[in-house]
Amino acid sequence: MPIHVRDREKGRLQNLNRDIFCCVSPSIYQSDAKGAAFVIIIMGRSPCCDKAGLKKGPWTPEEDQKLLAYIEEHGHGSWRSLPEKAGLQRCGKSCRLRWTNYLRPDIKRGKFTVQEEQTIIQLHALLGNRWSAIATHLPKRTDNEIKNYWNTHLKKRLLKMGIDPVTHKHKNETLSSSTGQSKNAATLSHMAQWESARLEAEARLARESKLLHLQHYQNNNLNKSGPQHCFTHKTSTNWTKPNEGSGDQQLESPTSTVTFSENLPLMIMPLGIPTDNRNRNNNNESSELPAMIEFAVSSSTSSDVSLVKEHEHDWIRQINCPCPTEGIGEGFTSLLLGDSVGRSLSTGKGEATASSVAGAGVVSESEYNYYEDNKNYWNSILNLVDSSPSDSQAMF
DNA sequence: AAATTAGTCAACCGCTTCATT
DNA sequence: CAATGAAGCGGTTGACTAATT
Numbered sequence: 001m002p003i004h005v006r007d008r009e010k011g012r013l014q015n016l017n018r019d020i021f022c023c024v025s026p027s028i029y030q031s032d033a034k035g036a037a038f039v040i041i042i043m044g045r046s047p048c049c050d051k052a053g054l055k056k057g058p059w060t061p062e063e064d065q066k067l068l069a070y071i072e073e074h075g076h077g078s079w080r081s082l083p084e085k086a087g088l089q090r091c092g093k094s095c096r097l098r099w100t101n102y103l104r105p106d107i108k109r110g111k112f113t114v115q116e117e118q119t120i121i122q123l124h125a126l127l128g129n130r131w132s133a134i135a136t137h138l139p140k141r142t143d144n145e146i147k148n149y150w151n152t153h154l155k156k157r158l159l160k161m162g163i164d165p166v167t168h169k170h171k172n173e174t175l176s177s178s179t180g181q182s183k184n185a186a187t188l189s190h191m192a193q194w195e196s197a198r199l200e201a202e203a204r205l206a207r208e209s210k211l212l213h214l215q216h217y218q219n220n221n222l223n224k225s226g227p228q229h230c231f232t233h234k235t236s237t238n239w240t241k242p243n244e245g246s247g248d249q250q251l252e253s254p255t256s257t258v259t260f261s262e263n264l265p266l267m268i269m270p271l272g273i274p275t276d277n278r279n280r281n282n283n284n285e286s287s288e289l290p291a292m293i294e295f296a297v298s299s300s301t302s303s304d305v306s307l308v309k310e311h312e313h314d315w316i317r318q319i320n321c322p323c324p325t326e327g328i329g330e331g332f333t334s335l336l337l338g339d340s341v342g343r344s345l346s347t348g349k350g351e352a353t354a355s356s357v358a359g360a361g362v363v364s365e366s367e368y369n370y371y372e373d374n375k376n377y378w379n380s381i382l383n384l385v386d387s388s389p390s391d392s393q394a395m396f
Numbered sequence: 397a398a399a400t401t402a403g404t405c406a407a408c409c410g411c412t413t414c415a416t417t
Numbered sequence: 418c419a420a421t422g423a424a425g426c427g428g429t430t431g432a433c434t435a436a437t438t
Contacts, residue, residue: 058406058432080423096424097407132426147427148405 108140125168
């Protein structure tokens with residue numbers, strides 16, 4: 001007898017997970033008018049934890065111990081099968097969440113530093129509510145923790161300052177938007193898109209490096225034999241293990257050293273360098289790099305081609321520096337503030353002006369103005385944030 | 397001291413994305 | 418290319434605690 005599946009929303013069948021089939025209750029089966037078939041009316045996916053006997057809610061220390069012991073011994077492997085093997089009355093998803101948000105050994109807990117607050121605010125302005133991407137730039141903080149901190153602290157703080165936490169604009173600025181400003185807004189949006197794309201790629205890079213680090217951690221610290229299902233890194237990119245490879249192919253990840261092989265991921269190509277100089281790896285892939293990546297990096301690292309070449313990896317090192325106060329506070333933060341532009345304009349390497357920079361075809365005049373405007377904007381925010389938390393009481 | 401309100405954050409839910417077959 | 422399994426992600430909830438009335 002055929003079984004038809006009807007979703008509440010037409011056209012959503014593609015997204016339906018087969019879990020529905022095993023979770024759907026026989027009680028909601030209905031016979032169709034002709035009685036020729038059963039029609040299953042899907043009322044929404046049943047949560048995996050609804051299965052009989054599975055516990056929900058806060059974890060007990062005993063459960064934590066079981067989960068920790070199992071993962072240290074065997075790695076997590078398949079989360080779905082883990083609870084049974086570990087002797088836990090939990091669904092795999094719950095176990096994964098508990099591990100990633102609480103039990104993982106590389107998690108830092110406690111108060112956020114001012115540097116971390118700054119980073120969150122700045123990244124949020126660029127990325128929006130993409131917490132996992134933001135979390136990759138805050139070593140040892142989980143996306144969940146950052147999200148909670150944003151919703152309970154930072155958002156309110158910005159609101160009290162009269163800054164819209166969504167647009168990161170002052171309310172007055174939003175109200176008095178003129179033609180010029182809307183043009184700037186368009187530029188800003190444009191820039192944000194590129195930055196967003198770049199940061200997304202960075203996030204991926206950081207995630208990959210974190211995986212490698214975890215694998216390294218398990219191999220060295222746990223020193224266990226047998227299958228290492230946890231942290232198994234499966235990817236088509238040509239990564240090598242930490243501490244292999246040579247010299248300039250090494251990058252500092254948030255928690256470990258990551259090495260690349262010859263077929264470098266596009267993140268570390270010498271971006272911003274004229275095409276002729278790009279193929280130093282005898283690898284023509286670089287010329288096929290998406291233009292957006294090239295633009296994003298050239299606009300955010302330096303407007304001076306020679307500087308880009310000289311420091312082509314610096315921004316990655318800054319972002320991935322294991323020390324948040326150095327890497328994020330000075331590196332990425334200043335990068336976001338447009339410091340790099342300012343630096344390149346003021347150092348002896350190039351006495352460029354806005355127009356000459358724009359003329360070089362790397363940063364347009366409007367983009368330069370964008371940097372200047374937003375530099376001021378960010379400085380004003382950071383000055384306020386810097387004065388917290390002690391000053392915040394008086395301020396608010 | 398009890399009741400109420402507000403703040404915090406761990407955990408859940410449902411959707412999307414990715415990898416594999 | 419579609420189906421499937423698994424994990425990732427962001428929004429939301431609700432239990433717990435602290436502050437206030």
